[in-house]
Amino acid sequence: MNDKIDQNAVETACQSLDDLGYAIVPDLISVEDARKLAEIASASPNRLPGHRGWEAVVALLNHDPAFARLVAHPTALAIVRRLIGGRTIPAPNAFAWPEEDQIRLMNCDALVVHPGSESGWWHVDPPMGQLNPARSLPDFPIVVNVMWMLTPYTKENGATRVVPGSYRLRRVPPATREPLDGELHACCGPGSIVIIPNTTWHVASPNSTSEDRIAIACAYVPWWVNRLTPDCYPVTPETYEKLPPVVQALTKHQLNWNMDFKNAVTT
Ligand SMILES: O=C(O)CCC(=O)C(=O)O
Secondary structure (H helix, E strand, O other): OOOOOOHHHHHHHHHHHHHHOOEEEOOOOOHHHHHHHHHHHHOOOOEEEOOOOEEEEOOHHHHOHHHHHHHOOHHHHHHHHHHHOOOOOOEOOEOOOOHHHOEEEEEEEEEEEOOOOOOOOOEOOOOHHHOOOOOOOOOOOOOEEEEEEOOOEOOOOOOOEEOOOHHHHOOOOOOOOOOOOOOEEOOEOOOOEEEEEOOOOEEOOOOOOOOOEEEEEEEEEEOOOOOOOOOOOOOOHHHHHHOOHHHHHHHHHHHHOOOOOOOOOOO
16 A cells, blocks of 8 residues: 655644644545454454543554554654654754654554443543643643544544644643533544644543444654653564564664553553
8 A cells, every 4th residue: 555645634734733733634545444444453352441431452553564554654644743753954053853763653552432432531641641730731742643533433423522722721621521612523534534632632522323433543752752651562573574664663662662561551
């Protein structure tokens, strides 16, 4: 599969991220390809439960290298680089990190909302919620979550909700599962992506339909972050050997991660 960069989509998404703090890019892969990937993800046994009815299917690259296509999609990577890649041109007093190593993959997991699930809690992704709450959050993201919709994303089946503009508030949302003023559902079709930097307030919604809602979350960090939480699962050396070069470049740091979790995993 040779996915091409869509420069117009990159510009439109970056404008939306600037204005609203999130972006939707429709139809980056076909509905049929999305359906096949949903089937593969659903067959993986590596699961971590979250709130009732929600679970993460973790370390998908180890389950099947087919997910490398999503991790490496050039349109998604171009948007992520703009958000967290940093400078590309050196200055006399500031070097530029090599462009090909500016971003790295933290994890590639499926996020499944089962029928009858409850709402999640409003949050911003780590490490924002773990920073000193007496201080303002940074005004730049440290993690960018690119969520690939493999099923439709609707109000009824648990589309992620966001509060547009919340990244300007530079604080963690209230600890609630209730609707927040200004919230909206990030609705779109299978094969689309929703991009949520970890400065934007968001939450998983309840699923009142009879089918799973399935997304693949590819979370990226800048080169200066290695492992964000101890329970990020690394690609195995065997998986690494099978990955295309662009995904090897995004995951090579994971080869140094151990699996020796000393604390309860975070979900
Ligand atoms: O599954 C969802 O809709 C949201 C997931 C989420 O909040 C997260 O991955 O941080």
